[in-house]
Amino acid sequence: MLSKESFILAELLGRDSPQVQALVAAAANPDLAPHVHEMLRCLARQRGYDPDHLPAFAIPRDLSPSDYPVGVALSGDVVGGEVGLAEDDLPSHIGIFGTTASGKTTLVKLLLLGFTGK
Amino acid sequence: MTPQPKHTFMVIDVGDEYRDMLPLYAPDELIWMTADELGLNNFEVPRGEDGKPVMPPGKWINNIRELLRLFWLNEPSLNLVCEILREEYERRGVLAGSDDYPSLSDMIEALQRLSPQRGSDRARARDKLLDRLESLRAMLPGLDVQRSRDFRKLMSRSVILDVSDVKDVALPVLFAFLVTLLREVYRSESVSGITRMLVMEEAHSLMGGQTDRRTADLKESTASGVLRDLRKSGGGTCGVVVSQLIQDVSPSVRGNLGSVFSLKQGNRESVRQAAGSLNLKPWQEDEIAKLPNRHAIARISRYGEPVYLAVKDARTLGLGVSPTPSREEARERSRPILEAIPYVRRSETPTAVAGAGGAGAPGAGASAEGAVNPTADGKGYGPAAANGGLQPRERKVLARIAERPWELVLDRAEALGLDREGEGDARATLVVRGLIGFAGKVRAKNVLYELTARGRAVADAMGLTVAKTGGAAGGVVHMAIIEYMQRSLGRHSTGFRFLRTGISPTTAGVQPDLLLVTPGGSRIPIQACHRNQPQYEADALLKLQKLAMLGAGHADKVDFVLCVAVNKRHKAAIERALQERNGGRMPDRVVLLDFDTVVDPKFDWASVLELQI
Numbered sequence: 001m002l003s004k005e006s007f008i009l010a011e012l013l014g015r016d017s018p019q020v021q022a023l024v025a026a027a028a029n030p031d032l033a034p035h036v037h038e039m040l041r042c043l044a045r046q047r048g049y050d051p052d053h054l055p056a057f058a059i060p061r062d063l064s065p066s067d068y069p070v071g072v073a074l075s076g077d078v079v080g081g082e083v084g085l086a087e088d089d090l091p092s093h094i095g096i097f098g099t100t101a102s103g104k105t106t107l108v109k110l111l112l113l114g115f116t117g118k
Numbered sequence: 119m120t121p122q123p124k125h126t127f128m129v130i131d132v133g134d135e136y137r138d139m140l141p142l143y144a145p146d147e148l149i150w151m152t153a154d155e156l157g158l159n160n161f162e163v164p165r166g167e168d169g170k171p172v173m174p175p176g177k178w179i180n181n182i183r184e185l186l187r188l189f190w191l192n193e194p195s196l197n198l199v200c201e202i203l204r205e206e207y208e209r210r211g212v213l214a215g216s217d218d219y220p221s222l223s224d225m226i227e228a229l230q231r232l233s234p235q236r237g238s239d240r241a242r243a244r245d246k247l248l249d250r251l252e253s254l255r256a257m258l259p260g261l262d263v264q265r266s267r268d269f270r271k272l273m274s275r276s277v278i279l280d281v282s283d284v285k286d287v288a289l290p291v292l293f294a295f296l297v298t299l300l301r302e303v304y305r306s307e308s309v310s311g312i313t314r315m316l317v318m319e320e321a322h323s324l325m326g327g328q329t330d331r332r333t334a335d336l337k338e339s340t341a342s343g344v345l346r347d348l349r350k351s352g353g354g355t356c357g358v359v360v361s362q363l364i365q366d367v368s369p370s371v372r373g374n375l376g377s378v379f380s381l382k383q384g385n386r387e388s389v390r391q392a393a394g395s396l397n398l399k400p401w402q403e404d405e406i407a408k409l410p411n412r413h414a415i416a417r418i419s420r421y422g423e424p425v426y427l428a429v430k431d432a433r434t435l436g437l438g439v440s441p442t443p444s445r446e447e448a449r450e451r452s453r454p455i456l457e458a459i460p461y462v463r464r465s466e467t468p469t470a471v472a473g474a475g476g477a478g479a480p481g482a483g484a485s486a487e488g489a490v491n492p493t494a495d496g497k498g499y500g501p502a503a504a505n506g507g508l509q510p511r512e513r514k515v516l517a518r519i520a521e522r523p524w525e526l527v528l529d530r531a532e533a534l535g536l537d538r539e540g541e542g543d544a545r546a547t548l549v550v551r552g553l554i555g556f557a558g559k560v561r562a563k564n565v566l567y568e569l570t571a572r573g574r575a576v577a578d579a580m581g582l583t584v585a586k587t588g589g590a591a592g593g594v595v596h597m598a599i600i601e602y603m604q605r606s607l608g609r610h611s612t613g614f615r616f617l618r619t620g621i622s623p624t625t626a627g628v629q630p631d632l633l634l635v636t637p638g639g640s641r642i643p644i645q646a647c648h649r650n651q652p653q654y655e656a657d658a659l660l661k662l663q664k665l666a667m668l669g670a671g672h673a674d675k676v677d678f679v680l681c682v683a684v685n686k687r688h689k690a691a692i693e694r695a696l697q698e699r700n701g702g703r704m705p706d707r708v709v710l711l712d713f714d715t716v717v718d719p720k721f722d723w724a725s726v727l728e729l730q731i
Contacts, residue, residue, distance in 0.1 A: 008401060011399065055426075056401060056402045056404075056405045056426070057402065057405070057415070057423075057424065057425065057426035058423065059425075060421040060422065060423060060425050061422075062420070062421070062422075063421075064420075069430070070427070070429060070430060071414070071427035071428050071429040071430050072427060072428055072430075073425050073426065073427050074413075074426050074427060074428055075426065083416065083418075083421075083425055083427045085377060085418060086420060087311060087312070088420070089376060089377050089418060089419065089420065090311075090312035090315075090356040091312060091349060091356065091376070092349065092374070092375065092376020092377070093345055093348075093349065093356060093357040093358070093359060093374050093375050093376060093377075094356065094357070094358045094359070094375060094376070094377045094378075094379070095358075095359045095360075095361075095364075095367070095372060095375035095377070095378040095379070095395070096358065096359070096360045096361075096378075096379045096381070097360075097361055097362070097363070097364040097367075097378070097379070097380050097381065097383070097388075097392060097395075098362070098379075098380060098381025098382055098383065098409075098414070099362055099381070099382050099383060099384045100362060100654075100657060101411065102381035102382040102409070102411055102412075103381050103411050103412035103413075103414070103429050104360050104362075104381055105135050105136075105319070105360075106412060106429060106432050106437075107379060107381070107412075107414065107429050108129075108317055108319075108358060108360060109136070109139060109432055109437055110429065110430055110432060110435065111315075111358065112127050112129070112139070112276075112315060112317070113139075113142065113432075113435050113437070115125050115127060115315055116125050116126065116127065116143075116147075116276060117125065118142055118143070118435065118436075
């Protein structure tokens with residue numbers, strides 16, 4: 001059984017990774033659970049995370065170039081590649097929400113500039 | 119090799135925030151225009167690529183019906199407008215292929231020519247319809263034209279449509295009309311991929327959000343339908359829905375969104391709703407409230423999981439590097455392009471109509487003549503002297519509303535020496551003749567009126583004094599609050615002084631509407647909260663409250679901030695918004711009152727002023 005911290009670590013590291021999947025399966029054995037936890041922490045360190053200060057979001061595994069990039073992915077102190085929308089994302093509409101001065105309009109303008117090839 | 123389709127966008131710019139994009143585009147790539155310059159006639163069937171109407175006129179009437187529903191018209195009036203429109207189409211030969219479409223003013227004149235029995239259901243439906251169409255014409259003169267601009271040509275380049283001057287109540291109609299045009303004009307085209315973006319800033323005000331109960335029931339049927347239709351038949355149009363509060367955009371609209379970006383959210387409900395839309399896990403939800411400016415969490419399907427991102431600095435793309443053109447410069451820059459897409463204004467020459475003498479004026483509305491001049495039988499409207507058609511009582515009421523649109527009905531009746539019924543009859547006549555229109559509401563039943571475009575023309579012809587209402591949304595309501603506030607405080611003490619312009623205590627761009635200076639030298643900023651946007655009002659109040667809390671520099675004598683909401687319900691909504699922003703309690707040194715309380719002659723100001731100072 002995974003502890004809450006192990007669960008978050010597994011989510012952060014990506015449950016689709018074979019390594020993580022094997023560790024999660026091993027954690028079904030209560031005797032192995034503490035070891036699994038330590039191994040997940042090691043994996044996190046290898047990926048550049050501080051396991052004692054875990055970020056809430058992981059860098060997406062597939063950061064293929066976006067047609068209309070609007071920013072860079074962050075995960076705690078780890079900086080990933082460019083993030084944005086692809087041509088395939090546009091047929092379904094886009095929602096942008098946030099309080100005053102949070103950056104909504106800037107985000108829209110970036111999107112429009114990218115869309116019109118500026 | 120197939121040429122790459124040109125990508126364009128249209129921004130419905132509610133807050134005048136997009137002009138800084140102009141320097142990055144050539145003048146013929148991006149045009150800036152206001153709603154007054156639209157030059158689109160919603161009674162004209164839009165044209166397709168071949169220049170022919172995209173549907174039979176009889177069918178277009180159904181679209182008109184739905185558009186006017188957004189302006190709070192219901193069955194009897196909607197049936198009447200369809201009937202009149204069908205008659206006008208027939209009379210002008212539109213049904214037989216003519217392109218002599220009626221304009222908004224033509225429709226108003228056709229309605230005025232009707233003479234239903236006084237007090238009948240039909241008369242009530244006509245009066246309501248006239249009232250709404252007059253309001254629509256005054257608020258959106260850019261829709262009162264004889265022949266529309268070529269919408270396809272207009273949309274062949276990117277457009278910033280500045281609607282910052284359009285009243286909130288007219289925005290859903292304008293928005294729905296534009297989207298209907300997009301849908302109908304491009305319906306038959308098979309476009310591969312997305313070639314156009316439609317940005318809806320302050321989407322809740324365009325689509326009718328939770329804060330606007332009057333349009334709430336239309337959300338499901340229009341807003342979500344519009345987005346769905348755009349996706350299916352909008353000719354490659356992607357909608358970008360932008361709003362401050364995610365919960366103000368209906369769930370059905372949100373259901374149409376494929377990608378969602380949430381920047382910082384202010385209150386618990388927004389965080390909860392955003393977390394749901396982003397598919398966040400429980401431990402990720404708290405991040406939404408902690409996001410720094412220009413950081414966002416996005417749900418983009420191809421990444422699988424929600425992604426946290428820092429939004430690029432727009433200056434890296436050149437935005438904000440060149441100075442932003444002024445509104446006049448922007449207008450001048452786009453003028454040649456817009457002139458190349460002409461539209462036909464209403465004829466300045468009065469058009470003779472059988473049995474009536476309708477009159478027209480360019481753009482904004484009709485001339486003074488013909489607007490107020492019934493013929494001898496009292497049914498038609500023919501040319502006569504500018505004020506000849508109004509009874510003395512009606513002229514008095516018109517003059518009073520022109521000068522003091524903020525005045526409440528009882529005060530106006532008293533000032534004119536009329537009883538309430540007499541004032542009401544005169545006012546109803548002015549509404550039916552299209553000289554005054556709805557400007558807003560204070561308290562439960564106090565409707566405020568202002569001159570319509572036609573009323574202004576008549577007032578000018580009669581040499582009346584016309585108050586400047588600023589033309590902004592809620593301008594008259596705002597004036598009413600300030601006037602009555604000053605009047606009420608003046609009753610409390612003759613030693614009070616009031617400053618309206620050049621008020622020195624400003625902070626973060628917020629200047630109080632009125633400044634009360636007491637004989638002891640205390641200064642109390644007074645804010646009229648007239649917008650139906652409690653969150654916005656709360657933010658403005660908190661900025662003003664800083665003056666009182668700082669207690670230093672130029673603000674050292676500011677004791678507290680006094681604000682007045684339109685009614686008790688509005689006050690409660692602002693109170694809630696303030697509490698949400700202040701850890702669940704009302705901020706110190708902010709006194710919130712409602713208009714009902716302020717206008718009550720028995721209200722004890724001493725309890726407020728002495729307790730606070």
